[in-house]
Structures are given as structure tokens and as C-alpha cells.
Amino acid sequence: MTRSVIDPITRIEGHLRVEMEVENGVVADAWVSGGCFRGMELVVQNRTPEDAAQIVERICGVCPVSHAHASSIAGDKAYGITISNNARIIRNLLEGAQFLHSHILWLYNLAALDYVNPLNALQANVDNAYAVALENGLALHSDLNQLYDKLGAFAANGQLSIFSGNWFDADNGEAYKLTPELDLILTSHYLEALKMQARASEMAALLGGKMPHVMTSIPGGNMWVPTESKLDDLLAMAIEVRDWVNDTVLADTVALAGPYAEALTFGKGCGRYIAWGVFEGNGWPYGDNYIEQMKNRYLPMGVLDENFGVTDVEESKIQEYMGHSWYKGDDTYTSPYFTT
Template identity: 35%
Template sequence: MTSTRISVDPVTRIEGHLRIDCDIQDGKVVNAWSSGQMWRGIETILIGRDPRDAWLYTQRICGVCTTVHAIASVRAVEDALKLDIPLNAQLIRNLIIAAHGIHDHIVHFYHLSALDWVDVVSALQADPQATAKLAQSLSDWPNNNARHFAEVQARVKRFVENGQLGIFAHGYWGHPAMKLPPEANLMAVAHYLEAMDYQRKSNQITAILGSKTPHIQNLAVGGVANAINPDDQSTLNLERLAYIRTLIDELGAFVRQVYLPDVIAIAALYADWLPYGAGVMNYLSVPDFPRNTAGTDFAMPGGYIPAGDLTRFQAIQQFGDPFFEQHVKESIKHSWYQGDWTRSPYQGETIPAYTDFQETAAYSWVKSPTFLDEPAQVGPLANVLAMVAAGHSGTIGYLTDALKRIGALAGTEIPMTALHSSLGRHLARCIRTQVLYDNLIEHYDALVANIAGGDYTSFNAPVFPKGEQMGFGFHEAPRGVLSHWIVIENGKIKNYQAVVPSTWNAGPRNQNDALGPYEAALLDNPILEESRPLEVLRTVHSFDPCLACAVHLHDNERREIVQVRAL
């Protein structure tokens, strides 16, 4: 039987440039290739620089995932120096990464991937009264009323009439895989617009504590630069802390009353899609939200789950954990780099060797990470499964309730194994957001209590000894496990490598030719129209790709690469 090759290049509604090639046979995907189309050169830029400056550079890996690279970078240097940091610094960092994570997850679901499931044009045929009835059956959110839905519908109609659809202009509207009734589509469009306001509230928390966002300015190897004094207007004081709490409360209402019900509704109405998109079922996550100065006690556990078997969960216990350190490797067999090796990131190199797209040889700027010599899926699904396996009560409670509510709407029992899917990744991301919100409250209360107890310390100065030090810092970022690896020699960076979530998930085949997570997840996906491969986007978007993190564009000739016109 013959197969058809389709290419989606570039995949849009992501950060960076990603190309996906699929072979289609009998209406389903039978083979796939994931290709990162840019080269990241940040590691090369860092060689010879002061390790204390690395976090400022690594934030520039991406314009979205800025905070996460800063956190992983300072943790890498602190691990190399075996440096504890003050409790206030841990808690301030925790608040920043929780707020950033919630912002990222809201943006991903509503603004980057919901349009794979929601037919915006269909919303024009909805009855606002029926939409309100549907929405109110799911949540008591104050804006779930007929008047609000009628106003949103009128706004969308004006967009259409004026030809100002923006990102709505080129969607696969009317695609046969779009199955939501008009009322569900109108509800989702209304919440899409509201989500813009609430992701901004989350970002305000990050900006208050980090001085700005993107690219926070308050970090330092050894802690944070936030001066603390409850009575000083120029420091982190009671007024700013009180405003942060107000933002936390407003954010929680949206996370609980809108985001969670919307994901539950879409999962139930698309229950026929629950079998699709599993792929690699080795799951890797790391613990985060340290509660002490040494990074040995965490609010969110992490670890490794082989073959999707939660009974075989192996915990990662602490910063600098040897189980993690010894088993992370990267392969470049199918990547555009010089050589053919599989190494620890400590020995990694970033020497480009471009050869064009060769499906049986090199075809991507992304490397291929492995854990225990196997590909691993990272991200909220891995994180949620690890927390369930570790017995995290909050995660178990949110997940059990969500599966029950999906089953009630779908009219069938939904087992936990349904999480191994494209829709399962969306549900896991939403469950993780509920846990992140709990962490915002926990670490806010802990910070206020610690300051009230008279502790204003936020920084321990690092000391760089002679000779060589090696260390790595990890962070459970919104897209999954992020780790930065550093070799320091006589106070200067000798080698630096970042192994990012989209490297794990978007990587090409590894040294054993095993498919990467994107590639494996696409196999057996149905394709109803080859000219409009909506189903490919559904699965790829469910990972929340960030190819700017996985690769970066570089031109040694300094030629003009692109022009952007500001309107």
C-alpha cells in the first residue's frame, strides 16, 4: 500500500520554528519526523564568562520561558558550589515560578491550543441563553450568563464583518473533526477572551517580585536581590505583599471556576479522542518548590516512571540527585551537530554541522535526550503521574474529581489510563495548575510568616574556589523537566549545556533510532483531511512546544535573517 507524505512547516501557535513530517496511510499516521529548524547557540556564548552572569544570558534562550532558565541556571551554579540559599530566597523564587507556571498554562490552553478543538465560526450560530445554561451547569463563574455570551458573540460577529479575525482568520473552521456544539464553542470563545486578563494577573505577581517580566531581574547566585523591609517603600514590604495576595485570590477564582470546568467539558465532548496521542510512556519529572535552604524537602515530588507503570516509580529526592545526574544523556546521531555521540551534558558540545533534511540521518537542530538510555516524555502529564505515584494528596484529589466529572458528562467511566493521550496532557496541565495555585498560597503564607518572625535575609554570597567544579540545576518548568549543566574552572565557565523540555519531547530519533515523544505520539492518529491536518496539530500542540528553547537561530556571516514591520 502507498502512503502520502505531508509536511506542516512551520507549526504555528508555538514558540519557535518546528517542522513535522508524517506519512499517512489509510487515514492514519504511520510514521513521523520532528524537526527543529533553528540552532541554539547560547551555550557557546557562555564559555569563558562569569558563572554568576549565566542566568542573565540563559533567559534569552526564549522570550516566553525566561524565568525558568534563570531559575535552572542559578541552581546549577549553586549545586556546583554546594551553596545553600536563605529561606526567603527559596520562597520568593517559588512564588515567581508558581505564578509564571499558571500564566503559561492558561496561555497554552486558551490561546495556543484550544483552537484545535473549538470552532470559532460555529459560535456565531449559538443561542446565548442555551450557552449560559450549559456554562452554569459546569460552574458558577459570574460571567456565565446570557448577556455576557451575547456580547461576546456580537464582538466575534463584528470581527467577521470587518475582516479583522487576526489569528482566527486561518483556522480549520468547519473541519469534520470539530465536534463541539455551537453553544460549547461560544462558551469557549468567551473564556478565551477572559483568559487574557487572568494570565496578565499571574504575570503581575512575577513582575512585582522579579522587577519585570519577561526576563526577571531579581535573581542572584546565592539567593535573590529583593531587599526585605515591611516598613520601607523601596523594598518588598507589606503593601506589595498584600497586593500580591489580592492577585493570588483573583487568579484562583479563574483557575478553579473557568479553566478546570472548560478542560473537563472538552475532554468529555471529545471522549472519542482519548485513545490517541500516547506515544512514549517513560515519564520523567523532577521535584520542585523547595521548602528548606538545602533543597531536600519539596512541595511537589518528582521522579521516573518506566513504561507508564506507576508501581515502578523511582523518586528523585533532592537538588544534585545522583539518580538524575547519572542517567541523563544526549545523542546527536540524527541532529545537525558535528560527530555521532551519546554523552552526559557535562561533556556535551554544540558544534553545528548542517546537512539539510535527511530522514534516515540528520534532520533536526534538536538533540535527543535519554534517561536510562531510553526516550522519555516530560511535561505536566509526567509531573502529575509522578505526583500520583508519590502519593501527593492534592494531585490525587483534583485528578480523581476531574475524571469523575468527565465520566459523568461523557456518560462513561474514564480510567486513569486515559491520561496517556493528547487530551490527557491537557487535563494533566490543568490539574497541575490547581496544584500550582495551592503552592502560591502555601509559599506566600510561609514567606509572610518568615518575614513576620524577623528574618529579612535573602542572599548568601558565593565563593569560587580554584580548580574545577561541576553541577546541574533542575526545575519542573511548565513544559517539563529543565536542567542546566555547568563546568566551572578557576571561576570561569568551561562548559555549559541546557537540556530543555522541548528537547526531550521534540527530539528526533535517538542513538538507537527510537522515535522521540512528538514522533511516537503521532503514530496511529486519524487524519480525516490530508490538506488540513488538524489532528497533527492537536497532538503536537498538546505538548506545548517551545522550539526557541530547544534550538536557536544563528548566522556566522551576520546576514539579515528576517525583517519585522511594526504597525
């Protein structure tokens, strides 16, 4: 038996350390730990709430807007501020731009190559690929013949970069389930997604001053000043992304779901997922009860269960456990909330 360590794994958000025991070419046991401590809570101590909204964004380069808005809303509550309706709308637009970017980035640029094999696309019959796309309602925005030639030149060059190291040809590619034609079609969408997530980032940059790590949302509202020209630009980009999403994403998801049906059971844990909601609705903040405010968001807070039912979040039951961490503290389940 051999023991291997991969540290760090940086393809995901937040570095991981993986230790494996391998016997006869099969992983017999494995241990995964997330040991990257950044201490953002410590960084914002003794800083103003305005500073905090800027600092906590650095938690993530994909979803900085959500962290900025969580901090800004906490500042609103602390100061007793009810932001203007225009500020609410601008925050929602900014959050929405990041929402689009994050979902496109996740489905395509972070996850798609776990299911789509671009090298296998070289086995495709391009004419058949067009027929498969039409038969399955898959979008055709790209020239598949041109893409096929580019993939062939790329593979012939021999410098496969991320496609090397047996990633796509391990076990003769048996882990991949798609036909060559589907691989070719979805590879084209993967490349289109690079442009679409960038366009969504441009929307966020227009509203936030830059992206990632926007600068306009602070406790008390938002500093962005809309003009007719800016709104025209924002609308044009939003329509472009919306049309691509409507044409592409749902059909691609269905195309992947069939061959990879078993993956729907992976990593689900207990099958219950908490969401705190997003996009404040008209009339926000709906009074003093913040839980009720979150229930009235456009996408409301709640618990999604294994049967796709939605129930209320019971905050009092949320616990954290440090028994398998390197933090100091009791080896018991405790509430993550504290007051000073």
C-alpha cells in the same frame, strides 16, 4: 503525489520544519525537524555565573524564571552557598507566578483553539448556552450575549486573521467536536485567560523587576526587597488569579475531555514523563545530596508512569541521541552529562 514544505512553523515554542507528501488530499508521509540552533551554552562560556543566570533566561519568553533558577541553583552549588529562607520563599513566589502564567497560557491561549471553534459559537442559542454552563458547572464571568454580538461583528467584517485559511471551517469543521453553546462559553474563557495570564505576568514582574526575563534571582539568593505595599499588591493579584482558576480551569478541562477523549492517547510516546520537581521546601537544601533535595520539593521530582504512579528518576539511564540531528558526535546513545 505532491510535496509541500512549511518552514518555519512558529506557533509553537521553537521553530519547526515540516515536509509532507500529499496524495489525493491526504498526507501520505511527513517529516518534522527542529533545526533552530541558538547555542546558549556557547554564549555563557567564559561569563560569570551571575551573567549566566540572566543570559539563559532568553531560552524562552514563557518560562524564563525556571531557566534563571536552574542557573542560579547551579551557581549556589558551585559557590557552596546555602541561600536564606527569605530568598527561598521569594524564589518560590517568583516561580509560582510564572507557573500560573505558563499553565494558563498553554491551556487557553496556545492550545484552546485546537478544540474550541469561535466561529461555530455563532450558531449557538445564547439562552441555551447559559443553561449548559449551569448544568456542567462552567464559569460565567462574561456576558455571553455581548460576546455573541462581538463575534458576529467580527465575522461579518470579513477580516478573520488567524481564523482564516480554512483553519476553523476545513472539512466543514468536522474536526471540532463541541456544540455551538460550549464553543461560545469556552471562547469567553479563552478571552478571560488573556487577562489572567497577563495578571500572573504582573506578579512575576513585581517580584522579578520585569517579565519576561526577570532580573532579581542570581546565585546566592534573590535581590527583591519585600515591602508591605508590594506584598499587598502581590496577594491581591494572587487571589484574583486563584479564584478564576478554581472557578474555570477544571470544569473546562472536563468539558473538553469528553468530546475529545481520543486526544488523550495522542503524542504520549511510551507514556512515562520525567519531572525534576519545583518549589524548594522549608529546610532546603536538606544536605549535600541534590537528588534527595529534588525529591523533597513541594512538587517532587519523579517519573509519572502510564498508570499515574510515581517512581524515582534514575539519572544514569538518561541518554541523548544525535543520529538524526545535524550535530557532530557519535551515532550512539550517550549521557548528556560532562565534566571538565
